[in-house]
Amino acid sequence: MKRYSNSHRFKGQSLVEFVLCAPLLIVMLFALLDGSAYYRSAMCVRTAATEAATFYTKRPDASDADVKAHVLACVKGTEGIEFSFSTEDAGTAESNYTMRVKQSSGWKTADVKTVTKSKAFTCKKTIKTFLPSLFGEGNTATATATVVGSSSEEGVLR
Structure with missing residues (x-):
């Protein structure tokens, strides 16, 4: 009969491995959760800014409170x-741009000569x-969408 076995050498090895690896795995888990929470919030902020600009394009007479309520x-x-909403004058000679419009018959190019104002919608979380x-304490996600109005359009931005 054997008096000593080799199995006593491995007792507690899994406990030591767990104690050494668990903090690293927990930090990796929280980093993954923080990264995905930031990504989700950044996408919500981007969608909110885009939706504000889209709503304002459809209804240029809407107030800032109406735009915020819609979003x-x-x-x-x-x-x-x-x-935050800001309106800026953009009527410089360098602010001319070309806009391509898709019609049922194909692509048409329209030159917009004078840009009068632009309205920026900035969302921050x-x-x-x-x-x-x-x-760190927190990260900030910021998105800005800008609507540019011209004198050739029907509604001039406020």
Whole structure:
């Protein structure tokens, strides 16, 4: 009969491996969660800015409060988004541009000679992290969509 076996050498090895690897795996898990939360929030912010510009293009007479209410009603995940609206004059000689319009008969090119104003919709959201000591207090996702109006269009931007 054998008095000593070799199996006693491996007792506790899995516990030591777990203690060494678990913190690394937990940090990787939280990094993945923080990254996906930031990506989702960034996409919500981008969608909110785009939706604000689209709504304003369809209804140039809408007030800033109407645009904000429309975005909050239509876009999911907009809790905590800060909205800012700015109107700027853009009527310089360098601001001429060419616009291509698709019609049923094919592509047509229209030169827009005078750009009078542009309205920018900026959306910003701060995302809090799960582990502030490792990843910082929070990251900010910002998106801006700009609507450019010209004197040749029917509605002039305010």
